[in-house]
Amino acid sequence: MSPKLEKFVDQLPILAALKPNRREADGDYYEITMEEFFQKLHRDLPPTRLWGYNRQVPGPTLDVIQDEPIKVKWVNNLPSRHFLPVDKSFLMPDLPEVRTVTHLHGGETPPPSDGYPEAWFTRNYAEVGPFFEREVYEYLNQQRATMLWYHDHAMGTTRLNNYAGLAGAYIIRDKYEKSLNLPSxxxxxxxxxxxxxxxxxxxxxxxxxxxxxxxxxxxxxxxxxxxxxxxxxxxxxxxxxxxxxxxxxxxxxxxxxxxxxxxxxxxxxxxxxxxxxxxxxxxxxxxxxxxxxxxxxxxxxxxxxxxxxxxxxxxxxxxxxxxxxxxxxxxxxxxxSKPLKEQDKSVIPKRLSTIPSLRANQISAYRNLKLVGSQDEYGRPLLLLNNKRWADPITEKPRLGTTEIWSFINTTAFAHPMHIHLIQFQVLERQPFDLDRYNEDGQIIFTGAPKPPEPNERGWKDTIKATSGHITRVIGKYGPFTGNYVWHCHILEHEDHDMMRPFKVIE
CATH class of the missing domain: 2.60.40.420 (Cupredoxins -  blue copper proteins)
Structure with missing residues (x-):
């Protein structure tokens, strides 16, 4: 248990936007370094050992403009040993203990820059994973204005690297949003x-x-x-x-x-x-x-x-x-307690945007994807997707530009936040089923009608709560790139221990 710490004694840090290292003809260029350092997290705590992007936790905010691409070189300057407990029992034992790869969560990103779990690299790129392709990542920013985030996604150590501090905000802006006169x-x-x-x-x-x-x-x-x-x-x-x-x-x-x-x-x-x-x-x-x-x-x-x-x-x-x-x-x-600087002329608009429904699209595939609980060889809880491990052959291969409905069938006793790389999807519904009956004989017996998404879930989503004993259905259009991507539970302890599967967008 942590030492008793007094609350509300430290001021909230404001996360400043990072300036590019240089401006190039084809987009701003950034170099962001992962390093071990010490940072004071509370007035009464000694400085804490952390891993951070550019020696800060959270990492610097990347603040970019829609349709203006940027390039980022992610540099690993971390030690060769982790300061958190590394379990090598469920991965290839000869993997380097400290490996990193940065994923732009929610980004519509080409595969070499997506942060595929096996595209990891070590300090100064001394060792690289089988999917490593490039040192400089390209982010095209050809999507709606929003806040994404970037974080480590290295195979088997995502939970440790994120907990150590490797995460930061990424904001895309556009002219339309600016015209709404929101607080800024x-x-x-x-x-x-x-x-x-x-x-x-x-x-x-x-x-x-x-x-x-x-x-x-x-x-x-x-x-x-x-x-x-x-x-x-x-x-x-x-x-x-x-x-x-x-x-x-x-x-x-x-x-x-x-x-x-x-x-x-x-x-x-x-x-x-x-x-x-x-x-x-x-x-x-x-x-x-x-x-x-x-x-x-x-x-x-x-x-x-x-x-x-x-x-x-x-x-x-x-x-x-x-x-x-x-x-x-x-x-x-x-x-x-701060005095009002000037009259607040910002507004909360009655209408914000238009979100065209994907329901009218031709559906190319309906995929039933079970979230399943089991045990590994040590008797530890092992949560799997469709009862498959990461290393099993790819089974989800949507075609470029097609629309699919994925149904997350949660047969476990708790909710899982399910994330699909590359796309933003729309939530269709959740439908309850008899979980006790399923655990007895494997049958899905519905216990109620489908429920529409909550009002605040009716926009574009890349992560959705798949409720226990429910089928959560989402609809997404797969593109704009082909190649290898990932879908997984975003509880990081689950993700690391094989609740993650590859998928491939094909021509």
Whole structure:
């Protein structure tokens, strides 16, 4: 358990946009280096050893313009040994212990730049994975304005590398969004939410083995889930933000390994959600609570104009049976104490964008994809997709430009945030089935009619909560590139331990 830390004593860091190393005729060029360093995460903690992009956690924000490509050289300057517990029991034992590859999550990216798990590389590219193709990645930014994020995606160590700090925000902007007069400039702030645990010396704590591990289990051993006991936002433990009595736009990202959040404000004021993973919704959705799974993004507006002089806590609803000692029920504090600089002329538009439905498209394939629980050779929980391992032959091969419906059939006892690389999809419905009956005889017996997606799920998505005992159906058009991509659960402990499958877009 982490040392007791006082809440709301550190100011929220504002994540500044990174300037390019140089401007070239075919796009801005950046070099971003992964390094080990120490950063102070709380006033009363000693500096914590971390791995960060450009020696910061979270990494620098990349802020780009739609249709203006950029190039990024991701440089691995990390040590040869990991400071977190590496389990080699479920991977090829001769893989280098420290390997990295950066994935732009939600990006419509050509395969050599997507961050394929086996395109990893070591320090100074001394060793590279079988899918490694290039040192400089190209991001074309030919998609809707939105906030994506970049993070490590190396085969088998994604959970450790992300927990160590390898993640950052990536914002695409366009002229249309600017014309809407949303809160902007200093009133637009990314919020990257993570949970961590600490030792008394300030070092990160991460379990070497599952609770009550048997003597036969490898040591270290992958754990089935990780829930830290401390919440960080933008790299600070339980921070505060002083705000003016006006509207602010917050780009929220859940960058935690496993934890989902149910966020609400103790002032009982609403969130106005204006966007999701793939950009603006058609119209704002007024919510009293936001549920956000690992890797999902929520673009929201908060209006503090009626709360001058108030302190407002962003809370996380842990449910009625929560442990009273669990302090993860609070996330950060807003202090409405700054004087209003000028009249707030920003607006929450009644209409935000147009999202053409994919339902009218010709459907080329319907794929039933089961989320299945089993055990590995050590008796550890093993969660699989269609009962297949990563190394099994590719079974999903959509054709370029075609539209498919994928049905995630969750036969496990808990939800999984499912992510598909390359595309933004639309959620069609969720339909409940009798999970006990399925576990008895393998039959899918529906227990209710299909339910439409929640109002704030009706935009473009790249990650969706596949609820236990439900079939979650999504529709997506596969393109604009051919090649090898990935679909997986975005609980990182699940992803690393084989809840990930390749797919290939073919001509």
């Amino acid at each position: 400039g200093e009133y637009e702030i990314p919020l990257i939410i993570q949970d961590k645990s600490f030792n008394r010396d300030g070092s990160l704590s991460y379990p070497k083995q599952p609770d009550n591990a048997s003597e036969d289990l490898p040591n270290p051993s992958v754990v089935p889930a990780f829930f830290g006991d401390t919440i960080l936002v933008n790299g600070k433990v339980w921070p505060f933000l002083k705000v003016e009595p006006r509207k602010y736009r917050f780009r929220m990202l859940n960058a935690s390994n496993t934890r989902g959040y149910q966020l609400h404000l103790d002032s009982e004021q609403p969130f106005y959600q204006i966007g999701s993973d793939g950009g603006l919704l058609e119209k704002p959705v007024k919510l009293n609570m936001i549920t956000i799974e690992p890797s999902e993004r929520m673009d929201i507006i908060l209006d503090f104009s009626k709360y001058e002089g108030k302190d407002i806590i962003l809370r996380n609803n842990l449910g009625p049976n929560a442990d009273p000692e669990n302090e993860t029920d609070e996330v950060m504090k807003f202090i409405v």
